[in-house]
Amino acid sequence: VNFTQSANDVIKLKKAMEAGTIKKAGNQAAAVRVVLDDGTEYPLQGKLLFSDLSVDPTSGQVSLRAELPNPQGMLLPGMFVRVRLEQAQVDGGMLLPQQAVTRSSQGDTVMVVDAEQGKVAPRPVKLGGARGNQWVVLGGLKSGEQVMVDGFQKIMMNPKAPVKPVPWTPSTAPAGATASSASAPAAAASR
Structure with a gap:
């Protein structure tokens, strides 16, 4: 499978592999x-190959290649796919919908x-990377705590009104997004 990635992202990937935060599927390959x-x-599962890398000077993109077994011929030449790097599991980490996190200076x-x-x-929370439409939370929350996902406008309009937690139902995920179970359930607060 051939795909492109920005040169900056490839540099970050190589650094993550050297630091051991990305699983390797061989000496020079990350699992994909x-x-x-x-x-x-x-x-x-396949592996990312790092041979013959070059940057396209007009786009700043690097052409990469992932090698995957294809015993049933499911992957066809020219087929559109998304490639996802398998990263190391974070002990104590959890996933939250990106809309639950406010990012500021x-x-x-x-x-x-x-x-x-x-x-x-x-x-405050400490974030790792993103997975689909979710953030990996590395610190700041405990298992079982509930966070707001929706209803932020209501809080701004009436900050002293009581809130009542309700289970959060995500909207239809975009293609390629993955469902996962978080250690702490996401909840929305309603007024």
């Missing part, structure tokens, strides 16, 4: 997964729900 055009994941925060008192309060 392929998501087909219909959004389903190809069942077999002061740092990243989420609104944590205190169901007993019916209030929400901002809390």
Whole structure:
């Protein structure tokens, strides 16, 4: 599978591999997964090859190649797919919808729900990378805590009104986004 990536992203990838934060599938290869055009994941894992890299000076893109087993001929020449690098699992990390996180020059925060008192309060969090439409949260939340995902406008209009946690139902995910289970459930606060 041939694909392109920005030169900057390739530099970050190489640094992550050297630091050991990305699983390797051989001496010079990172493990990859392929998501087909219909959004389903190809069942077999492949590896990223780092031979003959060159940057296209007109676009700043690097052509990369991933090698995958294809015993049933499911992958066809010219087929559109998305390539996803398999990264190391983060102990104690969790996934949150990106819309639950507020990013600013002061740092990243989420609104944590205190169901007993019916209030929400901002809390700083430490983010890792993104996975689909979710952030990997490395610190700042505990398992079982609930965060606001929707309803931020209501809080701005009436900050003292009590909140009531309700289960969050994500909208239809875009093709290629993956569903996952987070250690801490995402919740929306309603007023």
